[in-house]
Amino acid sequence: MQNQSVKEEIKMGLTDTTSSKEKETTQKPTYSSSQLLSLPQELFMDICENLHPKDLYTLSLVCKQFRIILWSNSTNTQQIWCNSRSKFLKSNIKLPNSLTEQKFIWLGFLGHNCQYCGQDLEDNNRRRFWEFKVLVCSKCADEKSICDINFRNDLNYLMNATSPGYYGTNPYYWKSDVSRVVDEYNSLSEDEREGWIKNKQAELRDDIQVIEALRTQETEINLNKFLCNILSR
Known part of the structure; x- marks a missing residue:
């Protein structure tokens, strides 16, 4: 008991939600x-x-x-x-x-600030990349990611070992993740690299289904918000 x-x-x-004024006249939690x-x-x-x-x-x-x-x-x-x-x-x-x-x-629920610059995130300035596990403002997203075309041109040999993140339909790669993957790849011998890429592919397959579900869920939520805003006008 x-x-x-x-x-x-x-x-x-x-979980106390009592207002400040009410707290002044009520007993404080013990x-x-x-x-x-x-x-x-x-x-x-x-x-x-x-x-x-x-x-x-x-x-x-x-x-x-x-x-x-x-x-x-x-x-x-x-x-x-x-x-x-x-x-x-x-x-x-x-x-x-x-x-x-x-x-x-x-x-998904509690983050309201860019994890790099600390800026408050409004809906039109919010970039959430489930693949990279980051929540950032558009400016930091631009600075810390590279577009799909540049990645393919410079690092095509790592296409099967990495997964892009998406904002809308545009694919991006996170620079720090790319740098880490490049370092891992370069640290291996020629004989080890093929097996390493296969292991990376297996890891990506484990994640991709859940990430796609998260992305779909987020798209549906944003669409519902958009429709509600239109209907409320």
């Missing part, structure tokens, strides 16, 4: 970060199961210990974020192995 009481206090504190820190890890994880992803992000900023737990790639931590995503964001898509739950939720 005592553990249940602590759970409820913490949950209420993290939980504290010290209470959380003193909890057994299993109980802490149990509490996290019932928090919105935004609250999980907030909690991860409280202290190093919480960040280590909530930023882990462990199966248990990934399941916490997955359950929260399903419960509060109504998103049940299966993620590729290369994309963590934390990164997916930030890219």
